Amino acid sequence: MRLTQLRSFHAVATNGNFTAAAKSLHVSQPTVTTQVAQLETLYNVELFHRVGRRAVPTEMGERLLALSRQIFGLEGEAVQLLRESGQLRSGHLRVAAVGPSHVTRMLVSFHQQYPGIKVSVSTGNSQEVLERLADYRADVGVLAQLAHDERFVSWPYSEHGVAIICSAQHRFAQRRSITLAELEGERLILREPGSTTRTALERALQTAGVSPQVVMEIASREIIREAVLQNVGLAAVSEVEFVPGPGLRSVRIHGAHVRTYAHVVCLAERQESALVRAFVHCAHKTRPPAQGQ
Incomplete structure (x- = not known):
C-alpha cells in the first residue's frame, strides 16, 4: 500500500x-x-x-478511517513541529466540549495568546467527547464526567451546582430553593444517557429515595428549555449553563450535594503535544474560583 x-x-x-x-x-x-x-x-x-x-x-x-485519522494526525503534528519549532504561530486545535459554558473562557484565553492557531469546537455529552479524543477527531476535551481510563489524563477546571428549572406557571417558580424530597412525583424532563447533569441528579434522587415522574428524555438543551417553558415538566441544569429568560425560573436544590464538574482531558500519549500543553496552560490561567452550593 x-x-x-x-x-x-x-x-x-x-x-x-x-x-x-x-x-x-x-x-x-x-x-x-x-x-x-x-x-x-x-x-x-x-x-x-x-x-x-x-x-x-x-x-x-x-x-x-479510524486508523488513517491517527496516521495523518501524527503526520500533522510532525509537520507542525518541524515548521514552527514549537512557537505555535500556526496550526489547528480541535476541541471537543460538553457545552459552551465550560469552554468559552479557555478559548478566549487561548486565542489571545495564540492568534495564529485555528480552533474548531465540537460539542456533545461526556461519552461523545471521550470518543472523539480516542479516535483522534479531537486534540483536547472539556468534559464533566470523568471515568477512570488509563488512556486519558485530566486536569480539574471547575465545579458547579445543579439547579432545577421550571416555567413561571409552576408552583416552584416563586421559590429560591427546594429539597430533593419535593421532586417526588413531579414531572421531570431528562437529558440523554451519558449526560453528567442527568447522572448527578439521578444519583442524588436514588440516595434520597425520591421518584419523580420522567415524562421525556431529550438530548437538546434548546428543546428541553422550550419544553420547560411550556410547563411540560421540570429539568435539571448546571448552574453555569442556565440562561435566564422570560417565563423561565431557576431554583436551587437545598440540602443535597448535587454537583457537576469540568475537566480538561487529552489522550495520555498526546499530553506532551505543544498544542495540548498550550491549551492546558491557558485553561489553568482562567480557572474560576470554587462555587458554593
Missing part, C-alpha cells in the same frame, strides 16, 4: 465525495478515483458505497 493511496482514501472519506477530495489534495479527480480503486483491488475490499455523487464509507472503510 502506498501512502498516496491511503491519503486519497482519507480525503474521500472525510470530504464525502471524490470531487471535493481531489480539490483538497490539489490533484485531479481521476487520480483520486484511481488510487482508491487500486487500494480496493489490492486488498479485495470495498471501501465506499457510491450513492449518487456521495461516497459513504463501508464498515471496512470506517475501520480504515
